Amino acid sequence: MREIYFIKQNKEKWLEIEQVIKGNIKKNPDDLSTLYINLINDLSFAQTYYPKSNTTVYLNHLSSHIFQKVYKTKRVERNKIFYFFGTEVPLLVYQYKRYLMYSFIFFILFTSIGVVSAIYDKEFAIIILGDEYVNTTIENIKKGNAVGIYQSGSTWGSTIGIIFNNVVVGAKMYLYGFFGGVGSLYALLSNSVMIGSFQYFFYDYGALQDSARGIWLHGVFEIFAMVVEAMCGLILGASILFPKTYSRFNSLKIGLKDSFKIFLSTIPFTICAGIIEGYVTRHALQMPLFLNIIIIFGSFGIIGFYYCIYPKIIYKQTTQIYTQNKLSDDGIL
Template identity: 60%
Template sequence: MREVAFIKQNKEKWLEFEQAIYGKTKKNPDDLASLYIHLMNDLSYAQTYYPKSKTTVYLNHLGSQTYQKIYKTKRTETNRLKYFFKTEVPLLVYQYRRYILYAFIAFTLLTLIGVVSAQNDESFVRVILGDQYVNLTLENIKEGDPVAVYKSSSDWASFIGITINNLKVGTFSYFSGILVGIGTFYSMFNNCIMLGSFQYFFYQEGVFWESVRGIWIHGSMEIFAMVIEAAAGFILGASILFPKTLSRMNSFKIGFKESFKIFISTMPFTFAAGFLEGYITRFSKAMPTFLSVAIILITLSIISFYYLVYPFIVHKKLKTNVSTL
């Protein structure tokens, strides 16, 4: 079938989807499930015969919106917060998983640039981190405690100050995505260059492992959350740059609503990272190596599972639920 005929034949049905999804008409979950199944058939057909067509892009977006609608109207949880973290965010992360991938690729490349720059320019670390921090850390290394700077204030003050700072950085990274993603990339560029040069500095001074044991106790969640916040900013920027079949304003409204939910989901991890930095990192030198490594692996596993594995589990469960409706 030619694409024009395919569109003409199914246009009314797709419009019905849009009206149901965006609240213009009310449909019960069974009707939505039936519409979803038909839409998936159309999407499969379009992917086979028109793989690079705007029709395929449109149907894919419509399908993702539809299954979220089905799942939301059929949920049995009465706790809205529980539903948000257990179902809504994972489905959004699955829907926008390619932006998560883009953010991790950017993070890796930019951090490597920081490492290479520090390796090839002796003054680079001081330019990025500042003379005061470098000199203080060099003194701490001589005294046998490379990460002593993280132990200089009280537990409570560290927790509050660190958490507020991380929230500010994450908020700026996300909302600067409104500059069609350029602001988010700039924020990520600065943070990754700093991270790369920072870690190379410790490597150069021969205390890389000591720095990992201390810093990554809280850094696993803090840095991972930073990447997810950047991904949310990229989603926001893409909604403006690439409206697809929607008007640019409608695309922005949808992009902001959905990316903001992903951004909000990082808050518990940011608070957890602040708590670890304020209360646990200061004991990294005294604690056994196996314990510090265990904390790093556990925290990294928790946040990795939530954003990289769990969304696929929720999506698979949703498809099963839809097929049995």
């Protein structure tokens, strides 16, 4: 079937689903399930015959939102926080997974710019990091304590200050998405270039391994969360620039609500990063190397699984559950 006929054949049904998502049309749980199953069938057909079409993207968007409508109608007692972090956020991350990919691509690109700039301009690290920080760190490296900068101040005081600062930075990176996503990219650029030049600075002074043992203890959670926050900004910006079939205002409402939920999911990781930086990083070089490795790769495994693997698992599970339930309700199973 040609795509134009496929669209004409199902256009009215899809427009009705849009109205259901907006709340303009009320449906009972059975009718919602029927709409969802029909839409999944249309999506499967489109993915098979028009895999790179905007129609497929549109149907995937609709199916994600109608699924949430269906899921919320289930009369099941559940812990709201567990549902939020265990189901709602992963489904949203899966829905907007391409924005996470874009954010990672930009992060790698911008970090590379920081590295290359530091290679060709020895003063670049000073410009980015500041004279005092660079000079203090050079002295610490000469003393054999590359992460000495993290040992100043009290543990609890440093932790509170770090958490507050990181939450503010993350919130700015997200909210700058109101400027069409460009603001979020600029914030990501600033932080990524700093990371790239920062790491090359230690490499240039022969202290890359020692710095990695300390910095990446908290850096995994902090930087991965930063990438996700930039993703949220891109979602917000895209909802303004590309409203699709929605009005620009309704598109913004949907984008703001969805992106804010994903942003909230980064807060626990930001808090964990602050606690690790305040209490653990200062002891990084006194710790056994295997313990550094366990914390670093364990942190990467946790946050990487949550944002990159778990969403796909939840999406498949919930889709399968509702398909089975619908077949059962229809007497097929």
